[in-house]
Amino acid sequence: MVALLLVLLLALILFGAGFAVKVLWWLALAVLVLWLLGFVARPAGGRGRWYRW
Secondary structure, eight states: OHHHHHHHHHHHHHHHHHHHHHHHHHHHHHHHHHHHHHHHTOOTTSOSOSSOO
């Protein structure tokens, strides 16, 4: 019985970690797209930065 609970707990942890990693990949892709759009949409002249830091 304890072994079954440990296997189920391990499966739950691995599923949760896999889901979290997938969400982080989508988030990283969205940030990359926004970052690349910042280079395209920067002011004329090329000297200004589109971010303030």
